[in-house]
Amino acid sequence: MSANDARAAVGAYLAAAPLPFSVLLAPAAAPVCAEALALRGAPQGMSVRTFEVGRTILDGPTIVVLAPEDLHGPHREALARLARAALPGRSILVGGGQDRDILLHAINNWRVYRVVPTRTLPSGLLDALQKTYEAMQVEHGLERAATALREENARLEAALATLEETQGELLHAERLATLGRVTSGLIPVIAGYLGDLEEFRTVMGSRLGTTDPSIAELLGYAFTGVRTLNAMLDEIRGFAESRPESYRWEREDLDPLVNFAVSFGRFDPLSQQRVLHADLRSGAQIRGDCNRLYQVLINLLRNAFQATGTGGRIDVRTYVEGADAVIEVANQGDPIPAEVQARLFQPFFTTKGDRGIGLGLSLCRATIERHGGTITCTSAPGLPTCFRIRLPTAQEIDAA
Numbered sequence: 352m353s354a355n356d357a358r359a360a361v362g363a364y365l366a367a368a369p370l371p372f373s374v375l376l377a378p379a380a381a382p383v384c385a386e387a388l389a390l391r392g393a394p395q396g397m398s399v400r401t402f403e404v405g406r407t408i409l410d411g412p413t414i415v416v417l418a419p420e421d422l423h424g425p426h427r428e429a430l431a432r433l434a435r436a437a438l439p440g441r442s443i444l445v446g447g448g449q450d451r452d453i454l455l456h457a458i459n460n461w462r463v464y465r466v467v468p469t470r471t472l473p474s475g476l477l478d479a480l481q482k483t484y485e486a487m488q489v490e491h492g493l494e495r496a497a498t499a500l501r502e503e504n505a506r507l508e509a510a511l512a513t514l515e516e517t518q519g520e521l522l523h524a525e526r527l528a529t530l531g532r533v534t535s536g537l538i539p540v541i542a543g544y545l546g547d548l549e550e551f552r553t554v555m556g557s558r559l560g561t562t563d564p565s566i567a568e569l570l571g572y573a574f575t576g577v578r579t580l581n582a583m584l585d586e587i588r589g590f591a592e593s594r595p596e597s598y599r600w601e602r603e604d605l606d607p608l609v610n611f612a613v614s615f616g617r618f619d620p621l622s623q624q625r626v627l628h629a630d631l632r633s634g635a636q637i638r639g640d641c642n643r644l645y646q647v648l649i650n651l652l653r654n655a656f657q658a659t660g661t662g663g664r665i666d667v668r669t670y671v672e673g674a675d676a677v678i679e680v681a682n683q684g685d686p687i688p689a690e691v692q693a694r695l696f697q698p699f700f701t702t703k704g705d706r707g708i709g710l711g712l713s714l715c716r717a718t719i720e721r722h723g724g725t726i727t728c729t730s731a732p733g734l735p736t737c738f739r740i741r742l743p744t745a746q747e748i749d750a751a
Contacts, residue, residue: 372397372484373411375437377430379418380445387473397480402430412491413437414483416476417463419447422456434461441483443467445476598640598721602745605676606631606669608641612648613667621656626664633669635676636745639722647715647726651680651738654711658684658736666735675724676744681737687730695728 374397376384381401388399400407404426415434421427434442441464447453448466457463464486465479613629616622655665659682668679687695694700698713719726724742 373409373413373440374399374480375407375409375413375415375433376401377415377417377421378402378426379420379424380416383418383469383472384416384445384476387476391473391477402426402433404429407433409433409436409440412440412487414440414480414487415442415461416480417442417444417457417461419444419450419453419457422453422461431461441465441487443476443479443483445469445472598643600638600640603637603639603641603644605633605635605637605678605742608637608644609648609667609669609678612645612652615645616649616652616656619653619656622652624661625656625659626662627652627667628664629667631667631669633671633676635669635671637676637722637742638745639742643718644722647718647740648678648680650711650715654738655680655682655684655736658682660684671744672741674743675741678740678742679737681735683735686732686734687728687736692728692730696726 376399378401385399385401407429413433415430415437417430421430434440442457442461443465444453444457444461444463445467446469447457448468454466457466464483467475467479609631610629613627617627652665652667659665663683665683666679666681668677668681670677691702696712696716698710700713716726719740719742722742724740726738726740728736728738730736
């Protein structure tokens, strides 16, 4: 709002809602002021009241007229409270203009706006009342204009927030559409790789008569890696298209499943420079889709490798707590700030810059929740960063 607009707004408020013209005469000022007003006549619309001990109550902005004796008289405390309650009212001092201490006290402690020498009565009093009233009107108008401006600013901020939210939703939808197109194109390619691996395994078996155990193990990891990638792409496509993907629910021994993911993780080049330790003692069974769970564990391990410096340690643990089977992936990297922890599982939130798209942990949470479980993260200075998965045991599911 420009200065001209502000002046116009104040003028509009002054014209539309004028303040009541109320005047309160303090005890020492009352005799001389009442006589002056009687001689010249009070301005039109002005309401004049005289202070009464214990009975005077102000119900709006008021001009309090004081004499020097009122500033230190027996009723000064009550008058001071009324002067403060009269806001945006102001005070007028009649007399005392020659005494510097009285003037300073009146201005600093009573918000006196005008000083009227007694020799100028009654015209000086009427002029002071008019000027004080005009100042009150302007102050009141400015405050109302400022209030309207604040309300308009709040409305604009709300509109801007809505616009930013809409832009975010549009960007989110665009990203999802792009992911859907990309993954839809990749899934047939991955299926082709699975076919090639199956053909390779058949050829190796026919040539060697029996497959070498080491080759069989490598082929198992290869199949698992491709299937896990396929499961991840399938999960992304389902997320992009806002539809749940079909899971292959089977009863699984948790410890071997986690051990296989850990063994697979050892093929990650980063793992060669870290200490990866597994303590798998849950003895639990769960119901789930192993390829989807591999995808979650491999993602967590990869994040742990990236968060841990060379020579750092990553611990993978399983145990049972109550009715839950628990998987923990902990690393000794730098702690995650609280504000980042709060957003870790949000779609498209990433701390990896151009190296990440911000869907890994979001998909992990979606997968675990589809299994009826939860995934959380705890991280603090001096403690390992730990991602903790809780899954209902197969016994608990059967009992339910």
